[in-house]
Amino acid sequence: MPGNSEVDALTHETYRRAGFTGSFEFGVRPALLVVDFCRGFTDPACPLGSDTTAEVERTRVLLDVARARSTFVVFTTIAYDEGARATTTWLRKVPSLGELTVGSPWVDIDVRLGRLDHEPVVAKHGASAFFGTPLQALLVAARIDTVLVMGATTSGCVRASVVDAVQYGFPTFVVTDCCADRSAGPHDANLFDMTAKYADPLTSEEVVSHLQRLPETALR
Amino acid sequence: MPGNSEVDALTHETYRRAGFTGSFEFGVRPALLVVDFCRGFTDPACPLGSDTTAEVERTRVLLDVARARSTFVVFTTIAYDEGARATTTWLRKVPSLGELTVGSPWVDIDVRLGRLDHEPVVAKHGASAFFGTPLQALLVAARIDTVLVMGATTSGCVRASVVDAVQYGFPTFVVTDCCADRSAGPHDANLFDMTAKYADPLTSEEVVSHLQRLPETALR
Amino acid sequence: MPGNSEVDALTHETYRRAGFTGSFEFGVRPALLVVDFCRGFTDPACPLGSDTTAEVERTRVLLDVARARSTFVVFTTIAYDEGARATTTWLRKVPSLGELTVGSPWVDIDVRLGRLDHEPVVAKHGASAFFGTPLQALLVAARIDTVLVMGATTSGCVRASVVDAVQYGFPTFVVTDCCADRSAGPHDANLFDMTAKYADPLTSEEVVSHLQRLPETALR
Amino acid sequence: MPGNSEVDALTHETYRRAGFTGSFEFGVRPALLVVDFCRGFTDPACPLGSDTTAEVERTRVLLDVARARSTFVVFTTIAYDEGARATTTWLRKVPSLGELTVGSPWVDIDVRLGRLDHEPVVAKHGASAFFGTPLQALLVAARIDTVLVMGATTSGCVRASVVDAVQYGFPTFVVTDCCADRSAGPHDANLFDMTAKYADPLTSEEVVSHLQRLPETALR
Helix, strand or coil, X not given: CCCCCCCCHHHHHHHHHHCCCCCXXXXXXXXXXXXXXXXXXXXXXXXXXXXXXXXXXXXXXXXXXXXXXXXXXXXXXXXXXXXXXXXXCHHHHCHHHHHCECCCHHHCECHHHCCCCCCCEEEECCCCCCCCCCHHHHHHHCCCCEEEEEEECHHHHHHHHHHHHHHCCCCEEEEEEEEECCCHHHHHXXXXXXXXXXXXXXXXXXXXXXXXXXXXXXXX | CCCCCCCCHHHHHHHHHHCCCCCCCCCCCEXXXXXXXXXXXXXXXXXXXXXXXXXXXXXXXXXXHHHHCCCEEEEEEEXXXXXXXXXXXXXXXXXXXXXXXXXXXXXXXXXXXCCCCCCCEEEECCCCXXXXXXXXXXXXXXXXXXXXXXXXCHHHHHHHHHHHHHHCCCCEEEEEEEEECCCHHHHHHHHHHHHXXXXXXXXXXXXXXXXXXXXXXXXX | CCCCCCCCHHHHHHHHHHXXXXXXXXXXXXXXXXXXXXXXXXXXXXXCCCCCHHHHHHHHHHHHHHHHCCCEEEEEEECECHHHHHHCCHHHHXXXXXHCECCCHHHCECHHHCCCCXXXXXXXXXXXXXXXXXXXXXXXXXXXCEEEEEEECHHHHHHHHHHHHHHCCCCEEEEEEEEXXXXXXXXXXXXXXXHHHCCEXXXXXXXXXXXXXXXXXXXX | CCCCCCCCHHHHHHHHHHCCCCCCCCCCCEEEEEECXXXXXXXXXXXXXXXXXXXXXXXXXXXXXXXXXXXEEEEEEECECHHHHHHCCHHHHCHHHHHCEXXXXXXXXXXXXXXXXXXXXXXXXCCCCCCCCCHHXXXXXXXXXXXXXXEECHHHHHHHHHHXXXXXXXXXXXXXXXXXXXXXXHHHHHHHHHHHHCXXXXXXXXXXXXXXXXXXXXXX
């Protein structure tokens, strides 16, 4: 459980008594949901970005294993056209999101992830990968039974996507060492919340191990 | 009411007794929702297209009046990237939708409509303008109180968008002479259903008249 | 208005050329989605109701086969509390929907269907079974790969639910002889639209045959 | 874990540079969204509950001012029927949510809030007040331009509802002293996240002051 040094024993005991005690089974048709590892968040030259090199590199390792197993992979980015940028409510609160315009290099998926043409990119206007996007329809169409979430930022779009993934009915896992944030405090606090309430934590090594054990019949 | 010659008197009487008797007020912050007047549907050279010249031209007249009044205008198109095209369930039923790929000229809004850069285009994967898109968020952000729907096809994406517009809470109007379909029977039948159950019918002339009467304070 | 005898050969040819040529595979985890067979629609004493005896009885036969196979069954109804009734936009258009209040007998599922306690009922405010309800989350949680839609009315809530079912990613079938409407013209026209664009048609007999062939491993 | 005393100066500076610098205007048609102040969360006798007396009492003061001004008020609760309880994915992670069954006293809105019959209650299956509910349709129908969120728990359903409120397009405010949580660490951390990224913070006193300044023309 993350934030061991910061979430006190009382909180752990409170959560246990409140019944936050279950967990999910890892299914046979997982999807890797890579949230907002677009250049706007992975390149420190963008105001929204930070150094996510370690998390991007671990995600690439995971993606390569997944690709070898024909596991479903989907990316998200944030992109506004001129009209949407002028209108969207969230941008009044976070004006720097207005950098993420359609056609800008900031919206491109980080090349270090080696995205393949057949891996869909879902462009969103909000924090959640599901909000105002066809993501859930893609996951249903691909008969996904397990969603693995990683990306940036832990305390923003990853958290929002994890909450929606379980709400939409998917057993949900957060890949802890593939989630990046610009600040350690919110990163830890949100890993605590997510793993207490919405998703089971897995390291990228554990995910690799799960993927390698998938039955052949589950592959497309 | 459309299809006068085809919907018999008994059906009209049945609907009256069932309580389909209400109507909407035209508000002070309308939005024009132009559904799928992209080239794939307005150019007969595309398998999905048909001759929509008259409806596109009437829509352009309406758009020009709306633009002069700073009325909110939003377009939809359908566009799949390679991954989405291979996955989306609807395309198994209607394979020709696979023509509508990101970057293809078929997904461009028909130039005869003179779209301005600040008018958002919402790219969708389904029939409804609202499904898997940020449309409702844009309409809320713009404080829209009236949705005017037009486009193609009457029996497909217009119908689906009208049903969603009223479900999402907007007083909804269908602009009858700006809706195009590839077949007369489904066109008439769907105008009947929409105006009986979900939306009030208006001609483009009536919409122009409404727009010209909007109070100055409603303009942005 | 369309219908077997009325949709002319030209329309069929137009649709064929437009590419409406695909179909779905019947999967191994189907769900029966019974739309609005609540008393408000199945009892002619309610303004919204009509005589749906034949369709309700055929649906009951289908349900009993499904229950013997542990197939997932879900019902919808429409129900407004006092606040929602006063607010919901759709009721301005169709005031008679205001009869469907929480606690009223009209919102109860028709007893002739013999609903079992473990079969969820989804209460909705709109036309679609999916709109403003947790239906898609239930279907995903139950790992449904095929949605079978029936109920009332064909031209209203069944049509809206079928459009959403395929949008949400489910291979969708409409059970033609289990769909009821208060008028023949709209019934026929909407079966034509649905089966042309969104769902494959099956009779209840064909569904029974499919259910009986399901592999044992698909049962829960 | 963050909190006034705990979010370090570095995090604040990081967020400022990232462009989290905007804020919302308080509109003329606010809604009070009271999240999960049902007995299951406000009565310590329920495993999910904790002592929320202070927050419930402050919310009641706010509600009484709002009622005198005819401000829109909506409540949420969580309630599963037997079928939904057996199916819903989230309950595998948090089994204690299964206490919240339709008809159980835990799903009733806390009587100390004095809910009036015309104030809608939205029953949900997930964390967000918007997920699988008709909430956004009610807010649009009531032409709401400002959403004020309060309730329980800060780190769970309040956070999820705030994220969705801004995603759905509403200028969003979190009423800080009307949000309750079972643990102080997550409460503080989530108020930090929400107010940094999604909503502006207001105390209940500040909300009262805003409500009292609303123009008469905004009242229904």
